[in-house]
Amino acid sequence: MLRSCAARPRTLSALRAARGGAPRPARDPGPARRSFSTEKVIHKDHSLPNPSWSKDLRLLFDQFMKKCEDGSWKHLPSSECKVPQRIHSFKTYFLDSKPVKEDQLSQARPFTRSYEVGQGFEYAMFYNEDEKRTVCLFQGGPYLEGPPGFLHGGALATMIDTTLGVCTISCMGLFMTANLNINFKSPIPLCSVVVISSQLDKVEGRKVFVSCNVRSVDEKTLHSDATDPVLVILYPYRMTFLHLILLFSLQR
Numbered sequence: 001m002l003r004s005c006a007a008r009p010r011t012l013s014a015l016r017a018a019r020g021g022a023p024r025p026a027r028d029p030g031p032a033r034r035s036f037s038t039e040k041v042i043h044k045d046h047s048l049p050n051p052s053w054s055k056d057l058r059l060l061f062d063q064f065m066k067k068c069e070d071g072s073w074k075h076l077p078s079s080e081c082k083v084p085q086r087i088h089s090f091k092t093y094f095l096d097s098k099p100v101k102e103d104q105l106s107q108a109r110p111f112t113r114s115y116e117v118g119q120g121f122e123y124a125m126f127y128n129e130d131e132k133r134t135v136c137l138f139q140g141g142p143y144l145e146g147p148p149g150f151l152h153g154g155a156l157a158t159m160i161d162t163t164l165g166v167c168t169i170s171c172m173g174l175f176m177t178a179n180l181n182i183n184f185k186s187p188i189p190l191c192s193v194v195v196i197s198s199q200l201d202k203v204e205g206r207k208v209f210v211s212c213n214v215r216s217v218d219e220k221t222l223h224s225d226a227t228d229p230v231l232v233i234l235y236p237y238r239m240t241f242l243h244l245i246l247l248f249s250l251q252r
Contacts, residue, residue, distance in 0.1 A: 134163055
């Protein structure tokens with residue numbers, strides 16, 4: 001079938017030549033088509049299982065992916081890709097900020113995705129729109145050590161802030177953290193898995209109040225919680241799941 005289709009144009013050209021007509025000139029391909037976007041997009045999702053993931057992290061990931069089948073939960077992709085337009089859009093809210101040199105900006109990447117696979121922050125996030133809730137499955141690598149054999153408190157604070165931010169973005173829009181109080185209750189063994197759960201509590205004007213807690217996989221140990229965290233909305237609009245996909249696939 002394919003051979004007959006490919007031979008048909010040659011046959012028509014031969015018939016024209018036999019009748020004394022000149023073969024139809026080849027079409028000029030013209031200039032190469034330009035893409036609608038000049039930004040290079042990398043779609044590698046770092047929130048998918050890799051060899052460094054423990055059995056507990058893989059099991060939890062599979063359980064939440066199962067919940068996504070009925071649409072109640074959605075998996076949020078995560079990438080280290082950078083989009084300059086998002087950077088410039090964010091800077092418009094801070095007119096007094098000092099400009100960043102382009103060569104420095106080209107080397108920038110998200111803090112939580114700046115380590116080698118398995119050495120730093122390994123996590124996956126899921127969002128439930130009806131419950132206004134975000135869950136982060138987090139495994140801290142060996143480069144995040146604080147006390148010998150345990151996760152650094154600053155690394156945990158980073159993931160709490162990240163999870164709170166995703167919850168706020170999902171429900172409200174672009175934000176900045178204004179206040180964050182963390183109670184550390186039990187140390188987390190290095191390279192173990194914890195579940196960070198965040199939920200929207202209330203909104204007062206441009207202030208968003210969200211709650212968060214960090215528990216062990218079996219939910220018996222409360223490692224930490226965040227009390228009365230306040231996040232200030234910069235660009236108030238509710239993001240759809242499509243916006244979330246674009247945001248976390250193309251985050252810088």
